Amino acid sequence: MAEQNTPAVGSGYDPQKIEAKWQRRWAEARVFEAEADPPKRKYYVLEMLPYPSGTLHMGHMRNYTIGDVVARVKRMRGFNVLHPMGWDAFGLPAENAAIENNTHPRTWTNNNIAEFQRVLRRFGFSYDWRREISTCEPEYYRWNQWFFLRMLERGLAYRKKSRVNWCPKCCTVLANEQVVNGGYCWRHEDTLVESREIEQWFLKTTAYADQLLDDLKELEGGWPERVILMQRNWIGKSQGAKVKFAVAEIGGAHPIEVFTTRIDTIYGATALILAPAHPIAAKLLEGSPTRAEAEPKLAKMRLTSVKTEDLATMEKEGFFTGRHAVNPFNGEKIPIWVGNFVLMEYGTGAIMAVPAHDQRDLDFCRKYGLPVRVVIQPLEGETLVEDKMTAAFDEHVQGRLMNSGPFNGLTPEEAIAKMTAFAEQKGFGRGETIFRLKDWGISRQRYWGTPIPVVYCQKDGIVPVPDKDLPVLLPPNPKLTGMGESPLASTPEFVNTTCPKCGGSARRETDTMDTFVDSSWYFYRYCDPLNDKAPYDSSKVAYWFPIDQYIGGITHAILHLLYSRFWCKVMRDLGLIKHNEPAARLFTQGMVQKGGVAMSKSRGNVVGAIDMAEKYGADTGRLYTLFAAPPEKDLEWSEESIEGSWRFLNRVYRLVEKHAGSLRTVGDWDLNPKGMTEKERQLIRFTYKTLRRVTQDFETRWHFNSAIAQIMELTNEIYSLEPLEQNVRPEIRKEVIRILTLLLAPMTPHLAEELWEMLGHDNGLWNAVWPDLIEGQIQLAKDEEVEIPVQVNGRLRGKVKVAAGTTEEEVVKLAQAEPSIAHHVNGKRIMKRIFVPDKLLNLVVA
RNA sequence: GCGGGAGUGGCGGAACUGGCAGACGCGCAAGACUUAGGAUCUUGUGGCCGAAAGGCCGUGCAGGUUCAACUCCUGUCUCCCGCACCA
Numbered sequence: 037m038a039e040q041n042t043p044a045v046g047s048g049y050d051p052q053k054i055e056a057k058w059q060r061r062w063a064e065a066r067v068f069e070a071e072a073d074p075p076k077r078k079y080y081v082l083e084m085l086p087y088p089s090g091t092l093h094m095g096h097m098r099n100y101t102i103g104d105v106v107a108r109v110k111r112m113r114g115f116n117v118l119h120p121m122g123w124d125a126f127g128l129p130a131e132n133a134a135i136e137n138n139t140h141p142r143t144w145t146n147n148n149i150a151e152f153q154r155v156l157r158r159f160g161f162s163y164d165w166r167r168e169i170s171t172c173e174p175e176y177y178r179w180n181q182w183f184f185l186r187m188l189e190r191g192l193a194y195r196k197k198s199r200v201n202w203c204p205k206c207c208t209v210l211a212n213e214q215v216v217n218g219g220y221c222w223r224h225e226d227t228l229v230e231s232r233e234i235e236q237w238f239l240k241t242t243a244y245a246d247q248l249l250d251d252l253k254e255l256e257g258g259w260p261e262r263v264i265l266m267q268r269n270w271i272g273k274s275q276g277a278k279v280k281f282a283v284a285e286i287g288g289a290h291p292i293e294v295f296t297t298r299i300d301t302i303y304g305a306t307a308l309i310l311a312p313a314h315p316i317a318a319k320l321l322e323g324s325p326t327r328a329e330a331e332p333k334l335a336k337m338r339l340t341s342v343k344t345e346d347l348a349t350m351e352k353e354g355f356f357t358g359r360h361a362v363n364p365f366n367g368e369k370i371p372i373w374v375g376n377f378v379l380m381e382y383g384t385g386a387i388m389a390v391p392a393h394d395q396r397d398l399d400f401c402r403k404y405g406l407p408v409r410v411v412i413q414p415l416e417g418e419t420l421v422e423d424k425m426t427a428a429f430d431e432h433v434q435g436r437l438m439n440s441g442p443f444n445g446l447t448p449e450e451a452i453a454k455m456t457a458f459a460e461q462k463g464f465g466r467g468e469t470i471f472r473l474k475d476w477g478i479s480r481q482r483y484w485g486t487p488i489p490v491v492y493c494q495k496d497g498i499v500p501v502p503d504k505d506l507p508v509l510l511p512p513n514p515k516l517t518g519m520g521e522s523p524l525a526s527t528p529e530f531v532n533t534t535c536p537k538c539g540g541s542a543r544r545e546t547d548t549m550d551t552f553v554d555s556s557w558y559f560y561r562y563c564d565p566l567n568d569k570a571p572y573d574s575s576k577v578a579y580w581f582p583i584d585q586y587i588g589g590i591t592h593a594i595l596h597l598l599y600s601r602f603w604c605k606v607m608r609d610l611g612l613i614k615h616n617e618p619a620a621r622l623f624t625q626g627m628v629q630k631g632g633v634a635m636s637k638s639r640g641n642v643v644g645a646i647d648m649a650e651k652y653g654a655d656t657g658r659l660y661t662l663f664a665a666p667p668e669k670d671l672e673w674s675e676e677s678i679e680g681s682w683r684f685l686n687r688v689y690r691l692v693e694k695h696a697g698s699l700r701t702v703g704d705w706d707l708n709p710k711g712m713t714e715k716e717r718q719l720i721r722f723t724y725k726t727l728r729r730v731t732q733d734f735e736t737r738w739h740f741n742s743a744i745a746q747i748m749e750l751t752n753e754i755y756s757l758e759p760l761e762q763n764v765r766p767e768i769r770k771e772v773i774r775i776l777t778l779l780l781a782p783m784t785p786h787l788a789e790e791l792w793e794m795l796g797h798d799n800g801l802w803n804a805v806w807p808d809l810i811e812g813q814i815q816l817a818k819d820e821e822v823e824i825p826v827q828v829n830g831r832l833r834g835k836v837k838v839a840a841g842t843t844e845e846e847v848v849k850l851a852q853a854e855p856s857i858a859h860h861v862n863g864k865r866i867m868k869r870i871f872v873p874d875k876l877l878n879l880v881v882a
Numbered sequence: 883g884c885g886g887g888a889g890u891g892g893c894g895g896a897a898c899u900g901g902c903a904g905a906c907g908c909g910c911a912a913g914a915c916u917u918a919g920g921a922u923c924u925u926g927u928g929g930c931c932g933a934a935a936g937g938c939c940g941u942g943c944a945g946g947u948u949c950a951a952c953u954c955c956u957g958u959c960u961c962c963c964g965c966a967c968c969a
Binding site: 690 | 883884886887888894896898901902906907908921922923936948949950962964965966968
């Protein structure tokens with residue numbers, strides 16, 4: 037199909053040639069290289085670093101194009117712009133591919149990186165390639181280890197045996213965040229995650245739960261609202277109280293603690309319900325009268341997989357343990373049950389069931405015939421009748437306590453405060469805030485990741501590897517099977533080492549770190565990528581940070597961004613940086629779809645970036661992804677529509693090609709409006725208006741699609757004045773074409789450079805500044821004559837052309853003289869006139 | 883269930899703080915140039931009625947506020963995304 041688009045005779049637009057030429061020149065002139073330079077205004081724009089796998093398609097290119105436009109606009113506006121790129125190079129696919137193809141993960145990864153780099157360079161993105169990082173290089177991952185050791189020193193990294201998500205296909209542990217769709221592996225969406233107990237390393241993200249939540253306030257306005265919300269939900273702060281219930285049959289020795297946000301309803305508790313996995317459940321059954329029937333039920337419930345897909349709609353199941361709990365408020369004995377809807381992972385794994393005031397509890401109690409007791413009576417509406425309730429009354433506000441001993445008559449709010457205080461005073465409870473957020477399990481039983489820098493010594497136990505021995509290098513030739521334990525465990529030369537403390541023999545930790553560790557701080561390394569004394573020089577980071585604009589997909593709204601925010605706070609507390617949040621602004625671009633679904637290799641609906649560049653050139657590809665939809669919205673790829681972008685660039689090229697030769701030696705226009713013809717006046721006004729609007733679109737709304745539409749309109753306007761050389765004097769022709777070229781520069785930089793050169797500039801468009809309107813131009817952009825729509829009773833009936841600023845009286849007079857308007861007004865009385873100067877006249881008649 | 887977002891021509895989309903709905907592009911139609919056109923240029927292109935002038939309807943649906951509503955308010959439907967038995 038490329039032949040079909042061979043440029044016609046007379047049009048010399050050859051993107052292949054032009055794009056290679058300017059990419060070479062930019063590289064030679066080191067145009068995109070930036071250094072920290074404190075007096076200069078800085079701008080750090082960053083696209084999320086890619087995982088180098090598969091092929092880059094137009095979905096990726098859209099992301100980078102948006103970032104590149106921003107970078108180029110900021111550069112033209114005089115900012116010192118940092119715009120780096122790197123590779124999220126560790127990860128499972130490399131290891132799997134290595135096993136499949138009998139190669140090394142490094143080989144596979146580096147091949148992919150080479151290909152990715154080739155494509156990104158082919159699109160002419162303005163990266164400072166000197167700062168390129170690859171997270172699988174020891175020079176990088178060494179600092180993962182260094183940070184890990186700092187966290188270990190501060191108790192922010194710890195080891196514990198824990199139930200983990202195990203993917204039988206990956207043969208490795210997954211973080212909670214990697215379990216998707218309620219129980220499936222994020223990589224194998226058809227594979228149910230299993231539950232296993234393993235010793236794991238954790239990072240204490242929960243230590244920062246409050247800050248991670250509170251600092252979201254700093255991001256308001258700069259981050260998309262929904263991302264902030266998703267983070268807030270994920271952290272899941274919940275204020276309530278923990279209350280201890282003694283077990284009646286075994287005395288006060290082993291009380292059961294429940295968590296509740298509604299301690300005010302505790303007099304209405306008619307049962308205590310345990311999660312099946314609660315450790316005390318089995319103990320309660322020992323010697324219980326119901327043991328025989330209960331134990332098999334418990335065993336069965338515990339086996340039920342972690343699948344939570346339809347947990348919300350799942351039938352509630354439970355059984356009585358034969359034991360009773362004592363309500364510490366009133367001494368009442370209530371039955372202890374086990375219920376499948378109680379989660380061990382949340383709160384204390386035990387709840388009090390208050391069926392009158394919680395729908396789930398009501399469902400459960402109705403099913404098993406447990407009593408319902410109302411303890412809060414609504415102030416308005418029908419009085420609750422216990423036997424007839426089908427919906428729990430769970431409103432906080434509108435009610436008063438009853439059946440609650442000394443607390444009767446209080447509002448729920450008052451009761452929560454008083455009852456919590458009472459519980460604390462008596463020692464059986466306390467107010468507590470809990471979070472849904474869990475500590476971050478970072479251990480992975482895989483080869484292609486950062487080795488965790490500790491050794492296990494018979495004598496000294498867990499011993500951190502000293503800083504001077506970093507990095508702990510991955511062994512070059514592991515045995516990769518993809519099964520079972522970490523491949524490092526079966527590599528003796530790696531495992532066997534000596535204890536840094538006692539010098540005796542010791543074993544290395546064989547797990548590697550979750551790759552989210554790599555991406556949690558990579559953007560700091562860009563500031564100082566070659567530093568071998570520290571992860572980075574704090575002064576360099578202080579100049580560049582925070583990131584002014586971070587750009588990436590919504591898919592990373594929770595994991596990557598939450599971990600990055602955590603890492604930032606840890607680094608701040610280590611004294612390395614001073615800011616609280618890594619990125620001041622975040623932009624989440626929409627996906628590129630084809631056939632209604634996101635482009636992806638697995639779906640087979642990708643439009644390859646290189647194919648695109650070879651067929652139309654990078655500039656057309658860039659332009660089309662910007663033009664087809666506003667950047668935050670999903671974009672449906674259309675092979676037909678893209679022709680329009682290609683045609684437009686050809687049209688611009690032909691225009692400049694035709695006129696540039698005669699304009700090379702023409703001097704600059706002096707902005708003097710005297711003696712201009714009407715056509716010149718019209719063209720120059722259109723030009724400066726377009727400039728004003730496009731500038732606004734770039735700076736505020738990022739509506740590149742409408743910016744491009746306006747540039748197309750300007751081009752159409754110029755064409756409408758052909759033959760231009762007869763209608764417009766050379767100085768003005770030159771000015772208009774100059775502006776047109778500069779407007780295109782951030783989006784189609786190669787073409788713009790070529791046009792710039794054709795116009796006689798020999799110093800590179802990259803040296804040009806954004807043509808912000810100056811006073812004379814602002815005047816010239818103003819309309820002298822306006823067309824005012826005239827409505828009668830709110831319906832458009834005609835238009836009048838008047839000088840800008842014409843008075844209401846004058847406009848009304850002219851309107852009434854217009855036949856199409858007069859027709860609707862004559863014979864009626866004008867009741868009211870609404871006049872918006874230069875905008876609109878509405879005559880209300882009756 | 884909770885939270886967020888979106889519904890505008892044949893299609894992608896535009897319309898900034900309420901002020902000419904459909905900019906710009908694709909597609910389609912007619913014409914020009916041409917041996918030819920899938921290049922380029924010109925014109926037209928929301929629906930209905932009408933020869934035309936013109937009129938009526940029209941931004942998911944139903945109401946409301948207003949001189950004026952894609953835009954604000956109330957209700958409602960559909961689709962997409964996130965979270966989800968979170969105590």
